[in-house]
Amino acid sequence: xxxxxxxxxxxxxxxxxxxxxxxxxxxxxxxxxxxxxxxxxxxxxxxxxxxxxxxxxxxxxxxxxxxxxxxxxxxxxxxxxxxxxxxxxxxxxxxxxxxxxxxxxxxxxxxxxxxxxxxxxxxxxxxxxxxxxxxxxxxxxxxxxxxxxxxxxxxxxxxxxxxxxxxxxxxxxxxxxxxxxxxxxxxxxxxxxxxxxxxxxxxxxxxxxxxxxxxxxxxxxxxxxxxxxxxxxx
Amino acid sequence: xxxxxxxxxxxxxxxxxxxxxxxxxxxxxxxxxxxxxxxxxxxxxxxxxxxxxxxxxxxxxxxxxxxxxxxxxxxxxxxxxxxxxxxxxxxxxxxxxxxxxxxxxxxxxxxxxxxxxxxxxxx
Numbered sequence: 001x002x003x004x005x006x007x008x009x010x011x012x013x014x015x016x017x018x019x020x021x022x023x024x025x026x027x028x029x030x031x032x033x034x035x036x037x038x039x040x041x042x043x044x045x046x047x048x049x050x051x052x053x054x055x056x057x058x059x060x061x062x063x064x065x066x067x068x069x070x071x072x073x074x075x076x077x078x079x080x081x082x083x084x085x086x087x088x089x090x091x092x093x094x095x096x097x098x099x100x101x102x103x104x105x106x107x108x109x110x111x112x113x114x115x116x117x118x119x120x121x122x123x124x125x126x127x128x129x130x131x132x133x134x135x136x137x138x139x140x141x142x143x144x145x146x147x148x149x150x151x152x153x154x155x156x157x158x159x160x161x162x163x164x165x166x167x168x169x170x171x172x173x174x175x176x177x178x179x180x181x182x183x184x185x186x187x188x189x190x191x192x193x194x195x196x197x198x199x200x201x202x203x204x205x206x207x208x209x210x211x212x213x214x215x216x217x218x219x220x221x222x223x224x225x226x227x228x229x230x231x232x233x234x
Numbered sequence: 235x236x237x238x239x240x241x242x243x244x245x246x247x248x249x250x251x252x253x254x255x256x257x258x259x260x261x262x263x264x265x266x267x268x269x270x271x272x273x274x275x276x277x278x279x280x281x282x283x284x285x286x287x288x289x290x291x292x293x294x295x296x297x298x299x300x301x302x303x304x305x306x307x308x309x310x311x312x313x314x315x316x317x318x319x320x321x322x323x324x325x326x327x328x329x330x331x332x333x334x335x336x337x338x339x340x341x342x343x344x345x346x347x348x349x350x351x352x353x354x355x356x357x
Contacts, residue, residue: 160316164236193246197236197315200246226250233247 001025001077003036005047006089009098016096018087025077033065033080033088034072037100049100056213059148063100064089069150069211091153093162106162107149113166113192114174119185135181142176142221144214145169151208151218157201164197168208168218171199175221178228190225190232199225238315240335242308253308256301263298266291286353295353303346310338 001023008016023039025031034054041047049072052058056074063072065080066087080086094102120129152158152167166174174193177183193199199222208218242249270285271277285291314334320327 157316160319192235195236196238196241196244196246196249198246200250201312201316226247229247230251233251 001036001081002085003040004085004087005040005099007047007099008096010096030076030078032073033063033070033075033077033086034061036077036086037061037072037088047100048098057146059146062091062148062150062153062213064091069154071148071150071213074213091149093153093159094149102149102153104149107147107152107167107169110152110162110166110170111147111173113198114170114177115185115189116173116177118177118180118183119188120182121184129182131181138179138181139176141216142172142179145172145176145216146214148213150211150213151216154207154211155202156205156207157203161197161201165201166193166198168202168222171202171225172216172218172221174199175225178225186228187232190229193225194229194233199229241311242304249308252304256305259297259301260305263294263301266294292353296350299346299349299353303342306345307338307342310342311335314338 003021003023005019005021006016007013007019021040023036023043025036025039032054034051037047037049037051041049049063050060051073052060054061054073056071059071061072062069065072065075066085068080069091070080072088077086088100090096090100090102094104094106097103147169149169151172152169155165155168157165158167174189178186178189183189202219202222204219204222206219209216209220212218238244242252274281286295314331318327318331318334323330
C-alpha cells in the first residue's frame with residue numbers, strides 16, 4: 001500500500017514534508033489505520049503519533065486521513081483510502097508538536113471556558129441529586145463526547161478564531177450542562193455565550209457532524225443553545 | 235464572553251436576529267419591486283417616479299436601505315474578523331482590520347445616503 005505521511009519536527013526541520021512510503025499489508029484483512037501506523041513505526045521508530053485504548057474510547061489518535069478527520073483506531077483502511085493511497089496528516093488548525101501529534105492546549109482552553117461541570121448551589125440531598133428518566137434522556141447524544149477534537153479541528157470557524165469561538169466540541173459540552181435538570185447556572189452559562197464569537201461564529205456547515213467518530217451532532221446542540229439564548233433574550 | 239466594540243449590536247444574539255430580520259425585509263422588498271416590473275405593461279420614468287414616489291414605497295425603500303446597511307455591516311464584519319488574521323498580517327493585523335472596517339463603514343454610509351437622498355429628495 002502507498003502511504004503519504006506528514007513529517008515535521010519543529011526542533012530540527014525548517015518546514016513540514018510529506019514522506020511517500022510503501023507497506024506490505026497482510027492479505028484478506030482490513031486493518032485499521034492505527035494498525036498501519038504501528039507497522040510503519042516498527043520500521044521507523046521516529047514516527048510520532050498519540051494512541052492509547054485502540055478502541056475509540058480515549059480519543060487520543062484523532063488524525064486527518066485522506067482529508068477527513070477521524071480516529072485512526074476505528075477507521076478501516078478501506079474506508080479511509082478507498083482508492084488505495086492513504087494520506088495521513090495531523091488534525092488541521094492546531095500547532096504541530098511533532099509529526100501527527102498536535103498541541104491541544106487551545107482546544108482544552110475553549111472546553112474549560114464552558115465550565116464543564118455541574119453547578120448547583122442548593123444544599124445537597126442526603127444521597128444524590130436525582131433526575132427523572134425523561135430529564136436523563138435529554139443528555140443522550142451529549143455526554144458521549146470523548147474530546148478527540150476531530151470536530152473542532154474540522155471547523156473553519158475554529159481555524160479562524162480558535163481563541164474566541166468555543167468550537168463544536170466545547171459547545172456540545174456547554175449544551176450538555178444547559179440541558180441538565182440538576183444544573184442551576186443556566187442564566188450564567190447563557191450570558192457567557194451571548195457574545196458575537198463564542199456560539200454565533202458557527203455557520204452551520206456541519207463539518208463537525210460529518211467527522212464525529214461517535215456519531216454525535218454538535219450542530220444540533222449549537223442550534224438548541226441559540227434557541228435558549230433567543231428565548232432568554234426576547 | 236468575548237467582547238468586541240465594532241460588532242453591530244455588541245451582542246451575538248442581537249446581530250444574529252437582526253441579520254435574519256433584515257434578510258426577510260430585503261426579500262420582501264425585492265419581491266415588491268420585482269412584482270412591479272413583472273406586472274407593469276411598460277416601464278418609463280413617469281411610472282417609476284409614480285411607483286417609487288408613493289409614501290408607502292418611500293417608507294418601504296427606507297426600511298430596505300437601513301436593513302441592507304445592517305445586514306451588510308454584520309456580514310462584512312464577520313468576514314473581516316474571520317479572514318484578516320494575525321497569522322497572516324503579524325503586527326499590522328490590527329491596523330489592517332481597522333482599515334478594512336473603515337472602508338466597509340464608508341461604503342455602507344454611501345449606500346445609505348445615496349438611495350435615501352434619491353427617494354426623499356426634491357426630484
